[in-house]
Amino acid sequence: MNSRFGAILTALAAAALFGATTPIAKALLGATSPFMVAGLFYLGSGLGLGIAIVVRRSRTPVGARSHQRVNRDGWPWLIGAIVAGGVAGPALLMLGLSSTPAATSSLLLNLEGVLTAVIAWVVFRENVDVQVFLGMVSIVAAGVVLSWYPGEADMPLGALLIIGACLCWAIDNNLTRKVATNDAMVIACMKGLFAGPVNLAIALMTGTALPAAGTLAVAMLTGLAGYGVSLVLFVVALRHLGAARTGAYFSAAPLFGVALAFVLWPEWPTVAFWVAAVLMAIGIALHIRERHEHAHTHQWLEHTHRHAHDEHHQHEHDFPYSGDKPHTHTHVHPPITHSHAHFPDAHHRHRH
Known part of the structure; x- marks a missing residue:
């Protein structure tokens, strides 16, 4: 399998792991607050990857360990990504969710992929052609169909906060692209170790107590897979595909989440699910068929x-x-x- 399709599959695997956290988070929210769930997810990611890094380091020759860290030039970009995506994004989302209907929130969250692509194309000058643009439109349309509930999509003030959260995550994605050649596991670990305590502190300050040991363990293990391993794969995909294309594939996450929900709570998929699946397949196919070729100079x-x-x-x-x-x-x-x-x-x- 060539690196092109390998990178696409890596991005889709990241989306699948992240999407799978949604139905699990929904189940956990019945027992604790959104900030507590986010904090445990991030902390489980950071601690789990931290343990993996320590084990890997112990098995790596001393002379090769210098490559398992973030370069000095990359730290400003990584800190910006952590603040935007790990601190500001979740905070704005939770504040927005408190006053925004669930249907409206689901629709607005589709903006992350759009804003990621816009920033990549306009600010960082990633190339885009008609085929890639139409693929992005089809993928986003799939997310809209999947989360659309007629008659419920009003726009309260909290919607602006959710849009702000999507903008923060879009900035995070593009800043992370700047450090994507560094160790992906270290990048994901640092995000988890920073964002986890911040979200937990907010939860504790607002009066939420730590959940029972069983719930805590499930949340942290879910975070390791859905936030930790998923982010490692996302960074690897960024390295090969750029922010706009990786963000587009990652927009498939809701489809994987809904599919898992059907498995956990068996019922026949709705018409909207099948329409979204077709639109998602069309969008991915358009991206896979892309061929961008021209004479260029490497500095x-x-x-x-x-x-x-x-x-x-x-x-x-x-x-x-x-x-x-x-x-x-x-x-x-x-x-x-x-x-x-x-x-x-x-x-x-x-x-x-």
């Missing part, structure tokens, strides 16, 4: 990420290397001009 670049030797990675090593396996080290890309099909990945962020 001099030095960075660190996991890679195999291809037309963009033809360099010497100061350590034994057979050349047949992916590996991680600091390497330099000299200037080169050529033409081939590409995505706005870590090596193709040129203007058009």
Whole structure:
């Protein structure tokens, strides 16, 4: 399987894990507050990934450990992403949910993918063509169909807070793209360890007590999978696809959530579910069929990420290397001009 389809499947897997948290969160909300659930999800993500990082580090040769951290230049971007997506976003969402009907909230949450794409296209100049744009429209339309309840979609003041939350997450997605070549597990762990305590503090200050041990464990394990592993996969997809396309695939999360809900609480899927599934499939198909190719110039670049030797990675090593396996080290890309099909990945962020 080539890297293109591998990256798409990675983004869809991230969406599936995140979407699966929705019905579980719905069940947990009957026992505790939204801020407590968000805090436990994030904390479970941060602690679980932290343990995995410690285990991985213990098995990694000392000389290779420097690659398992975020580069100094990446910290401003990562801190901005954490503040926007891990602190401001959840806070605005919870405040908005307190005064906004559930149907309206579900519709508004579809804006995250749209705003992610708009920021990627307008601010960071990711390329977009008609096919990609129509695919994005189809995917967002699927989310709207899935969450539409006729007669309930009014626009209270709280809706502005939910739109603000979507904007925060869109900013988070685009800022995370700037550090996506760094260790994905470290990035996801740091987000969880920052956002978890903040959300828990808000919950405790508003009078919510910690849930029973069983509920606490379920919430944290769910967070590890749906917020932690999902975010690791999302960052890897960002590395290869860019923010707009990864955000579009991630917009499939509600469909996976509804599908799991049908499994947990068996009933025949509604017509809206099947319409949304068709629209989602059309959108994904349009994206998969994309072929963006033109002559472009790579500027001099030095960075660190996991890679195999291809037309963009033809360099010497100061350590034994057979050349047949992916590996991680600091390497330099000299200037080169050529033409081939590409995505706005870590090596193709040129203007058009």
